[in-house]
Amino acid sequence: MVQSRGALIAFEGLDRSGKSTQCQLLADHLRTQGHTVSNMRFPNRTTPIGLMINSYLAGQMQAEDHVIHLLFSANRWESAAEIERLIAAGTTVVLDRYYYSGIVYSAAKRVDGMDLKWCRQPEVGLPRPDVCVFLDVDTEVAKRRGGFGEERYENAEMQGRVRELFAELQARGRHEGDDIVVVDAGMEVEEVQNRIWRVVDGVVDGVVNKMAAEEMT
Numbered sequence: 001m002v003q004s005r006g007a008l009i010a011f012e013g014l015d016r017s018g019k020s021t022q023c024q025l026l027a028d029h030l031r032t033q034g035h036t037v038s039n040m041r042f043p044n045r046t047t048p049i050g051l052m053i054n055s056y057l058a059g060q061m062q063a064e065d066h067v068i069h070l071l072f073s074a075n076r077w078e079s080a081a082e083i084e085r086l087i088a089a090g091t092t093v094v095l096d097r098y099y100y101s102g103i104v105y106s107a108a109k110r111v112d113g114m115d116l117k118w119c120r121q122p123e124v125g126l127p128r129p130d131v132c133v134f135l136d137v138d139t140e141v142a143k144r145r146g147g148f149g150e151e152r153y154e155n156a157e158m159q160g161r162v163r164e165l166f167a168e169l170q171a172r173g174r175h176e177g178d179d180i181v182v183v184d185a186g187m188e189v190e191e192v193q194n195r196i197w198r199v200v201d202g203v204v205d206g207v208v209n210k211m212a213a214e215e216m217t
């Protein structure tokens with residue numbers, strides 16, 4: 001019998017939308033169903049490139065806008081082979097932010113020439129998720145969850161632009177837009193969790209069933 005590959009599931013959303021909370025809950029849920037699951041987050045602040053990104057976000061380092069964009073992308077490429085290896089070995093990988101953030105946050109800075117199309121280029125070829133769950137919260141609701149943090153980009157103006165650009169990315173279709181499923185994340189944790197699980201359980205079943213169907217042909 002051919003072993004099924006793992007699913008690749010990305011979470012996206014604004015600051016404080018509940019991504020890390022829901023990534024953890026989903027991983028536990030999938031494990032209780034017998035899946036092997038690995039969690040990853042981007043930026044991965046533990047690598048040399050990630051440490052530079054961390055300094056930039058903390059305001060301790062300045063970087064030209066194109067340069068920091070490419071560093072965020074390089075930080076994903078550092079993990080690309082590991083993601084491919086895990087899913088090929090049957091592990092489902094849950095990503096806390098991914099290239100959708102990479103595209104949208106840089107484009108939201110409104111730097112001349114750095115539109116969605118330009119920002120997408122360095123991400124082309126990275127492992128494509130089976131689904132991208134976008135946790136949608138109003139910026140005011142997100143703000144009430146302990147307020148925005150102290151890092152770069154964590155202010156209402158930037159968050160508002162990011163929210164609009166995520167909607168634009170989705171409306172455009174193509175790979176990124178087609179992957180996105182919007183989940184209302186303004187409710188209680190458990191209600192949000194149930195909505196996510198309904199979406200993701202279907203996607204994971206689809207991955208397993210597709211492998212089984214291919215095996216029979």
Ligand code: Z5A
Nearest residue numbers: 015016017018019020021042043072101102105145188189
């Ligand atoms: N960035 C970029 O520019 N380019 C890139 O390529 C990438 C990222 C990958 C750092 O991201 C910044 O990097 C980010 C985008 C940019 N800048 N901004 N903004 P990060 O992932 O390290 O940080 P974050 O995601 O923005 O923040 P966060 O605090 O980790 O948010 P979260 O993970 O979505 O939320 P959470 O930790 O699960 O929950 C936040 C709080 O709300 C916490 O107290 C929870 O207990 C509470 N919570 C969660 N869910 C609920 C519900 N449903 N109701 C009430 N309270 C809740």
Ligand code: MG
Nearest residue numbers: 019020021096
């Ligand atoms: Mg988080």
